[in-house]
Amino acid sequence: MEVWERYESLVDDRDAFRAAARRPLPTIVRVNPIKTTPARARAALESDGYAVTTRNWNEYCIEVDTDTPGRTWPYQHGWVHGQEEISQLPATLFSFSPGDVVVDLAAAPGGKATQIAGLLGTEGTVIANDVNLGRLTALRSNADRLGVSNAIVTNRDGRQFSLKRFDVDAVDHVLVDAPCSGEGTIRKGGPQSAADQQMIGGLVPVQEALLRRAIAMTRPGGTVVYSTCTFAPEENERVLDAVLADGGCSIVPIDPGLPGDPGITAWKEARYDPAVRRARRYYPHRHDTGGFFCAKLQVTE
Amino acid sequence: MSHDGSQYDRLPATSADREVDGRASRAEVIEYFANRFGMSPATFESVTFWEKGRGKVWAFHGEHSSPLTVEALGIHLLRTHGRHWKPTTDGMQCFGRAATENVIRLDRRCCQRFWRGEDQLLEATADPGYVIVANELGGRAEPLGVGLYLHGTLESVVPKGRRESIPD
Numbered sequence: 001m002e003v004w005e006r007y008e009s010l011v012d013d014r015d016a017f018r019a020a021a022r023r024p025l026p027t028i029v030r031v032n033p034i035k036t037t038p039a040r041a042r043a044a045l046e047s048d049g050y051a052v053t054t055r056n057w058n059e060y061c062i063e064v065d066t067d068t069p070g071r072t073w074p075y076q077h078g079w080v081h082g083q084e085e086i087s088q089l090p091a092t093l094f095s096f097s098p099g100d101v102v103v104d105l106a107a108a109p110g111g112k113a114t115q116i117a118g119l120l121g122t123e124g125t126v127i128a129n130d131v132n133l134g135r136l137t138a139l140r141s142n143a144d145r146l147g148v149s150n151a152i153v154t155n156r157d158g159r160q161f162s163l164k165r166f167d168v169d170a171v172d173h174v175l176v177d178a179p180c181s182g183e184g185t186i187r188k189g190g191p192q193s194a195a196d197q198q199m200i201g202g203l204v205p206v207q208e209a210l211l212r213r214a215i216a217m218t219r220p221g222g223t224v225v226y227s228t229c230t231f232a233p234e235e236n237e238r239v240l241d242a243v244l245a246d247g248g249c250s251i252v253p254i255d256p257g258l259p260g261d262p263g264i265t266a267w268k269e270a271r272y273d274p275a276v277r278r279a280r281r282y283y284p285h286r287h288d289t290g291g292f293f294c295a296k297l298q299v300t301e
Numbered sequence: 302m303s304h305d306g307s308q309y310d311r312l313p314a315t316s317a318d319r320e321v322d323g324r325a326s327r328a329e330v331i332e333y334f335a336n337r338f339g340m341s342p343a344t345f346e347s348v349t350f351w352e353k354g355r356g357k358v359w360a361f362h363g364e365h366s367s368p369l370t371v372e373a374l375g376i377h378l379l380r381t382h383g384r385h386w387k388p389t390t391d392g393m394q395c396f397g398r399a400a401t402e403n404v405i406r407l408d409r410r411c412c413q414r415f416w417r418g419e420d421q422l423l424e425a426t427a428d429p430g431y432v433i434v435a436n437e438l439g440g441r442a443e444p445l446g447v448g449l450y451l452h453g454t455l456e457s458v459v460p461k462g463r464r465e466s467i468p469d
Binding site (some may be wrong): 034035036040041043044047070071072073074076077078079122123125136140141143144145147148149150151152153154155165166167 | 347348360361362363364365366369370371372373374375376377391394395412416436438439440443445462463465466467468
């Protein structure tokens with residue numbers, strides 16, 4: 001089944017959804033504040049002959065008129081990182097304080113973890129974890145090029161991630177950018193058809209376990225951002241609904257730079273906690289991005 | 302005590318505090334960058350230094366109790382194994398702006414050659430040994446990588462995985 005067929009009841013404009021899903025994504029980079037400023041990065045790209053356009057919602061998010069942003073000097077200097085627009089959103093949902101310790105439980109290849117490192121500044125620490133050692137190599141090379149000096153990289157199964165080795169009993173914030181069916185990556189050559197029940201059935205327990213582990217390791221008052229790049233409510237609202245039922249956390253309202261659509265409370269026969277409306281869904285035709293889902297939870301006990 | 306290659310160990314503050322033979326001290330690392338590149342010790346004020354792998358020194362912005370067994374801790378800064386210490390490309394991109402000596406500014410064409418991993422004949426004001434190569438970016442000289450300057454030749458020591466052919 002085509003992606004847009006499975007979700008046509010959720011979108012206002014099925015034809016626009018389908019047309020956007022078929023268009024390739026523009027080339028977007030994220031400016032790396034560890035090494036430069038948006039103004040200097042733009043100037044460096046422009047003086048090398050590239051046209052750049054800054055996204056209204058985020059001055060670090062810029063479109064560059066090249067198919068190979070990796071073969072530019074600003075990239076080689078670690079001033080910019082190829083990271084699609086919607087993928088730059090979840091890290092901006094946190095409110096960091098000096099000295100915060102933040103875990104990215106499924107961090108590879110590191111776009112969001114290195115973004116968190118930059119947002120934290122050198123007073124904070126990001127623990128960038130991934131279960132897949134091969135993908136960690138990509139994360140490490142990105143972190144090195146971007147000059148990330150405040151990261152600790154670990155290779156553990158995020159579902160059983162332990163803080164035992166570290167000097168903290170709980171962390172301030174956790175990002176769970178969960179492994180998912182990836183329907184939202186259709187514009188960059190990801191799966192071209194909707195996720196099937198077998199695939200979803202295999203992913204949901206992992207997603208729930210990662211989110212539960214994230215909540216358990218976060219101090220009261222700290223926050224957890226859950227995100228996926230899929231439209232499937234089973235991997236999104238249903239996962240949130242399951243952890244809300246455990247107690248100990250709530251979904252907080254967010255005001256992201258890209259508004260998106262609210263989370264849904266009904267899908268087929270399933271009904272979800274009304275609080276999942278505070279999550280955000282992103283369809284390709286809304287903001288000309290990839291597909292995405294995110295929510296911010298606050299840990300209460 | 303001997304060296305354990307699977308963990309990060311904090312560098313001793315001075316050589317007097319050294320427990321593992323051959324391990325550099327924090328004071329020696331700071332002195333090296335001050336002597337060779339004129340970097341102020343303040344550059345590394347909020348940085349802790351660690352060793353993982355013999356002679357591989359890492360810089361981490363933050364504090365942590367030692368030892369720590371993880372995949373990576375901060376950024377690989379320096380190799381102290383062997384007679385001549387060698388700063389890393391990523392480390393100098395990160396901290397090299399503080400350098401005032403033994404920095405060679407290259408024009409774009411020479412930067413292209415350097416970044417492809419090619420050696421080049423060059424008259425430069427630099428002491429023999431490792432130098433920081435700077436590229437002009439956004440109107441300023443910005444550290445790009447590390448070269449070995451000997452007898453009028455700038456040898457590129459850009460790691461193979463970082464080499465790239467950048468178009469004009």
